Amino acid sequence: MVFREPERGSGLAAAVFSLFLVALVVTTVYIFAAHIWPMPPAITHVGHWIDQQYRLTLWVTGIIFVLAQLTLAWMVFRYRDRGQKARFVRGSHVLEIVWTTATLVLFTTLGAMAVRAWAQVHFISPVPGALQVDVMAEQFTWNFRYPGPDGKFAPTAPIYYSDANGNPFGIDPSSKDTDDIVSPILVVPVGQEVVLHLESKDVIHDFYVRELRIKQDIVPGMNIPIHFTPLKIGEYHIMCAQLCGLGHNRMHSMMRVVSESDFQKWLKQQEAENQQ
Numbered sequence: 001m002v003f004r005e006p007e008r009g010s011g012l013a014a015a016v017f018s019l020f021l022v023a024l025v026v027t028t029v030y031i032f033a034a035h036i037w038p039m040p041p042a043i044t045h046v047g048h049w050i051d052q053q054y055r056l057t058l059w060v061t062g063i064i065f066v067l068a069q070l071t072l073a074w075m076v077f078r079y080r081d082r083g084q085k086a087r088f089v090r091g092s093h094v095l096e097i098v099w100t101t102a103t104l105v106l107f108t109t110l111g112a113m114a115v116r117a118w119a120q121v122h123f124i125s126p127v128p129g130a131l132q133v134d135v136m137a138e139q140f141t142w143n144f145r146y147p148g149p150d151g152k153f154a155p156t157a158p159i160y161y162s163d164a165n166g167n168p169f170g171i172d173p174s175s176k177d178t179d180d181i182v183s184p185i186l187v188v189p190v191g192q193e194v195v196l197h198l199e200s201k202d203v204i205h206d207f208y209v210r211e212l213r214i215k216q217d218i219v220p221g222m223n224i225p226i227h228f229t230p231l232k233i234g235e236y237h238i239m240c241a242q243l244c245g246l247g248h249n250r251m252h253s254m255m256r257v258v259s260e261s262d263f264q265k266w267l268k269q270q271e272a273e274n275q276q
């Protein structure tokens with residue numbers, strides 16, 4: 001019987017793997033630091049808070065990521081196989097308690113700091129008198145409904161849904177309230193709070209406007225309100241951020257933020273078209 005001495009020494013493999021880890025760290029940091037895919041600037045106060053929170057989280061987790069990966073790379077090389085005998089290590093309870101507690105404190109603190117932005121979107125009600133708009137999502141279009149001059153939404157029912165007849169919201173034709181405005185784009189006045197009531201006719205869609213830093217799922221059978229105050233006049237893309245079928249990539253509309261007077265003008269125009 002021939003005993004073969006096992007191969008010793010893993011210098012090359014350890015060096016290659018350590019270098020790979022270092023390259024991974026450098027590439028990852030570069031992707032974030034170089035702002036290769038920057039977000040367009042936020043146009044709401046809440047959007048700025050969300051950006052701040054995101055930057056803070058990225059810095060904290062980024063520093064930990066870099067330190068942890070570089071330590072790993074160093075360990076891989078430092079403790080490579082040089083023919084030494086392996087040793088059993090029992091671990092350290094103290095260390096485990098320390099890093100579990102540190103992680104807990106870190107994430108709880110980051111969470112607590114995000115409460116302001118989160119609460120502003122999800123728990124704090126919009127101001128009374130905010131502009132109310134109904135949003136209907138369906139495969140693969142968006143429609144927006146304004147209450148019209150009387151300030152009231154007409155009653156709707158699914159049996160009246162008819163895109164062909166220009167009634168995507170299913171407004172009851174027998175209703176006397178016929179002044180609702182239905183539009184394929186969202187037009188809102190700058191500096192005013194807007195409440196969107198999100199509804200879907202068929203599958204789950206997602207209302208996403210990058211500049212608002214809002215991304216909200218729309219679930220059939222639910223009416224989900226979101227609110228925001230746009231602070232910058234301009235045109236912004238509304239995208240569906242939920243893979244909702246074959247035409248998902250076409251499910252797109254625009255949000256136009258205009259001055260108060262332009263908004264009133266637009267409403268008047270829509271009302272006039274309604275009466276024709």
Ligand SMILES: [Cu+2]
Binds near residue numbers: 138139140205240243
């Ligand atoms: Cu969709």
